[in-house]
Amino acid sequence: MKVLVTGGVRSGKSRHAESLVGSLVGTAPVTYVAPGPVPKDDDPDWAARVAAHRERRPASWSTLETRDLAGALVGADRPLLVDCLGTWVTGLLDEEQAWERSSDDVVALVEARLAAVVAALRDCPHDVVLVTNEVGLGVVPAHRSGRLFRDLLGLANQRVAEACDEVHLVVAGRVLRL
Amino acid sequence: MKVLVTGGVRSGKSRHAESLVGSLVGTAPVTYVAPGPVPKDDDPDWAARVAAHRERRPASWSTLETRDLAGALVGADRPLLVDCLGTWVTGLLDEEQAWERSSDDVVALVEARLAAVVAALRDCPHDVVLVTNEVGLGVVPAHRSGRLFRDLLGLANQRVAEACDEVHLVVAGRVLRL
């Protein structure tokens, strides 16, 4: 079973995803994959949120911090919870210095990485729950970086959703199966 | 019956909430609770919108302008329509000069106020319909105030939703029961 969990910030996405993994695998061990950049020391809000998420997770879960999301899926030997695609895209753009490059270049790069992720996701024999963000429902962002990120994450969400059995939208803690 | 009505701006949330209250209570009197800051004189758009909302409401409804939302719920002697949690959070942040304080402090403050609101909501023997906004579905806001508000309203929506029987998402005037 592959499920993409999406929603806005502070909608209860991560909590739902954790509960969903629990209902899929019971008490079996799970690998929690954090595919984004390591939180910066100067962002105490983010660090606090990461710590709060960690405390909620069962002690039997292991954590894998890696930006190689396709590799994590290929190498999986147990169910995975990936949280989240938004930080994965952010890390990828930073790593590739995408902000300096043309949009076509960056889209081609992200499409290539997504193709590898989607292939690995389809082949993965374990349950996988992926968390992402909806960021495309506001007005056009003022900066190119915001517009680019928004487009690329929308693309990632569409591609990954195609490879999933279910997509869950979380609003105010309530879950809608799309 | 307790219902949280959420959606984007100009989605038809307030109109749906008013119609919902009418279907719950018929022609019985209702208290309309405006829990936000009083509209500023220099914001004609907001004043016009408030006036348009007021004209739509039945003459038998009374209006209570108060930032003490928990108190309004405790003291209710008839059904309530609360419009909206977004202005309540805004008023609370202004009142407590939250923009000058650490995020941890502000989150703790809002959590405490929310706990009182949620307890009062659960205990209220009357129908209550609360309107809120979804603001977490765009890219990360450029300013800390925007990020903080977004996080706190997301938190408020989750907490209040837990105490409600139903959550309705309004999109383009259409209602989705979550």
Add this chain to the structure above:
Amino acid sequence: MKVLVTGGVRSGKSRHAESLVGSLVGTAPVTYVAPGPVPKDDDPDWAARVAAHRERRPASWSTLETRDLAGALVGADRPLLVDCLGTWVTGLLDEEQAWERSSDDVVALVEARLAAVVAALRDCPHDVVLVTNEVGLGVVPAHRSGRLFRDLLGLANQRVAEACDEVHLVVAGRVLRL
């Protein structure tokens, strides 16, 4: 059959709308209505997106570029796909120099144009699928133009939705019938 297709950017709205038109009309000819301003030469991202959309459409479809959306509906001699209301509102605001005028004036103008569009839509004997954007689910935009656009498009979505048989919300390529 009249359907409004809404969702965020890069959610798969246009693709769904095209597929929906195909399922409604089969291989019969369709007029694709582009009601927005002509893409600027200095926006290669937009031009590329327009080209990608065009390539996806069947060769039997004709294209009508016009800001007179009501006229396009009145004059329709076959099914229409309108993509999208967001560019229609943008073009209208530019054309009428709305950014210089009072909000009341602009709302009245848009209401009048919308009334004509809605009347034409109700009278149109052909299938019509209209694409729009949800832009009201982020924090308050920093600039008046963003706030005004957001309010007006929300209004347009509500009005057009009232004249449609169905409203479809597209999230990560999945379709929710509202």
